[in-house]
Amino acid sequence: MKNKPDIPDLLSRYWEGETTLEEERLLKAFFSTDPIPEQYRQEAELFRALRSEQSVQMPAGREMRIAPRPAYRLSWRAAAASVALLLGAGIWWMNRQPLAPDTPVALVAPENKTAQPTATTSAVTAPEMEKEKTAQTPPPSVPKVSGRRPPSTVHRPPSTVNEDTYEDPEQALEEIKAALALVSNKINKGKKEIGKGLQEVEAVDILFKKKKEISG
Amino acid sequence: MNWTIFHQQIFPIRHKLYRFALRITGSAHEAEDVVQEVLERVWKSADEQTASVQNWEAWCMTLTRNRSIDKTRTQTQRRALPLDSLSAHSAAEPTPAQETELRDMAARVRRLMEALPEKQRLVMHLRDIEELSYEEIAAVLDITLDQVKVNLHRARKTIREKLLKTEISIPFNP
Numbered sequence: 001m002k003n004k005p006d007i008p009d010l011l012s013r014y015w016e017g018e019t020t021l022e023e024e025r026l027l028k029a030f031f032s033t034d035p036i037p038e039q040y041r042q043e044a045e046l047f048r049a050l051r052s053e054q055s056v057q058m059p060a061g062r063e064m065r066i067a068p069r070p071a072y073r074l075s076w077r078a079a080a081a082s083v084a085l086l087l088g089a090g091i092w093w094m095n096r097q098p099l100a101p102d103t104p105v106a107l108v109a110p111e112n113k114t115a116q117p118t119a120t121t122s123a124v125t126a127p128e129m130e131k132e133k134t135a136q137t138p139p140p141s142v143p144k145v146s147g148r149r150p151p152s153t154v155h156r157p158p159s160t161v162n163e164d165t166y167e168d169p170e171q172a173l174e175e176i177k178a179a180l181a182l183v184s185n186k187i188n189k190g191k192k193e194i195g196k197g198l199q200e201v202e203a204v205d206i207l208f209k210k211k212k213e214i215s216g
Numbered sequence: 217m218n219w220t221i222f223h224q225q226i227f228p229i230r231h232k233l234y235r236f237a238l239r240i241t242g243s244a245h246e247a248e249d250v251v252q253e254v255l256e257r258v259w260k261s262a263d264e265q266t267a268s269v270q271n272w273e274a275w276c277m278t279l280t281r282n283r284s285i286d287k288t289r290t291q292t293q294r295r296a297l298p299l300d301s302l303s304a305h306s307a308a309e310p311t312p313a314q315e316t317e318l319r320d321m322a323a324r325v326r327r328l329m330e331a332l333p334e335k336q337r338l339v340m341h342l343r344d345i346e347e348l349s350y351e352e353i354a355a356v357l358d359i360t361l362d363q364v365k366v367n368l369h370r371a372r373k374t375i376r377e378k379l380l381k382t383e384i385s386i387p388f389n390p
Contacts, residue, residue: 015376017369021347042379049325053345058234058248200219204227 005030011043078194082187089183093176217259217266225272226258232273232346233280239341240284242330250287254279274348277356281338328378329371335359336371343368 005026013019014027031040031047166172217226230251237247254276258266269275329337338357342348348356353364 015372017365017372021349024344025347042376045321046325046375046379049322050344052322053235053326056235056238057231058251059244197219200223204223 007040011040078190081190085183085187089180092179096172096176217261218263221272222259226255226276229273229276230255233276235345236277236280236341237284239338240281241287246287246291247284250280250283254283271352271355274352274355277342277346277348277352278358281356325375325379328375331378332371332374335363336367336374339364339367340371340375 005023007027007030010019010023010027014024019027027043028047028051031044032051036044166175233251233254234247237250238244241247241250257279258276329340332340335357339353342353342356343350350361350364353359354361357364359367
């Protein structure tokens with residue numbers, strides 16, 4: 001147990017503005033207990049009042065409202081990201097669509113890996129190539145592979161200019177599914193994170209709405 | 217503004233900001249508005265703005281002071297706080313007799329403090345009610361350490377003299 005505080009000394013230093021915060025807390029604590037010696041009436045009045053003021057709080061239910069902007073910010077970001085992802089997936093899908101199951105298949109089929117760049121280019125510029133193809137024969141890629149394939153397989157009808165990396169449509173479909181699953185997985189992950197943040201924001205938001213209702 | 221900082225360091229001091237705003241504006245409604253505006257501003261502040269902030273409490277108190285002063289400038293009505301507003305918001309729940317006594321004392325001390333010049337009043341509030349260090353008070357009120365000490369000394373001296381002069385009978389236990 002600490003020694004009894006030297007109240008007269010503390011008080012005289014308090015009035016002079018020479019007490020520390022700790023000493024001032026001691027004074028408040030001392031004067032908040034009963035009974036108070038008669039000679040300290042005024043001091044007790046002051047310190048009790050100060051202590052009482054320390055417990056003044058913002059009225060319950062009227063706590064401040066913060067515009068729930070951060071939640072909107074997150075949502076817009078998520079929405080923008082989702083749209084971008086979906087657009088990307090859509091474009092990718094459209095570009096792969098022309099590979100009909102009955103397409104006489106890709107002259108590059110046996111060498112998927114080495115032929116990929118060529119295939120991509122041709123897919124993007126399909127209409128252009130169609131024109132070119134009528135004007136000039138054989139197409140640029142023909143000599144490269146002609147050595148490995150009989151000349152008959154090199155022939156392609158004008159309607160099937162798209163080359164691709166997949167020989168088997170089923171395989172292509174599987175790849176698309178896998179890619180879309182990946183995109184979907186990423187979106188779900190993002191949604192989870194947003195959900196966590198939203199829960200926290202909502203907790204405070206409830207308080208703010210109350211305040212708004214009351215203050216009208 | 218980082219949510220964690222806001223949640224852990226700013227939101228819990230709302231009552232302190234409210235008391236300070238109440239001390240300056242003298243109006244509970246104005247004080248509530250001030251706190252709301254300050255917290256909104258803090259929440260929306262960009263990270264670059266808050267990068268140099270080391271003492272969030274002092275920073276918020278400064279914003280509260282500035283906003284409160286702006287409010288009082290735009291309104292002519294000055295501190296007309298109902299006498300019972302203090303104990304009405306008090307967290308403690310004393311007995312009816314104690315409540316009356318406390319309310320009388322608190323109201324009287326409050327009136328004495330309100331009669332002080334503004335700087336003295338705010339320095340005394342920040343020190344004796346909010347328990348800020350001299351350095352923090354100097355930062356919040358944008359004055360020097362010496363000014364803090366001088367104003368605190370004068371404020372306490374005046375309060376003491378007035379308490380002695382206008383002594384009222386407070387019931388004390390034997």
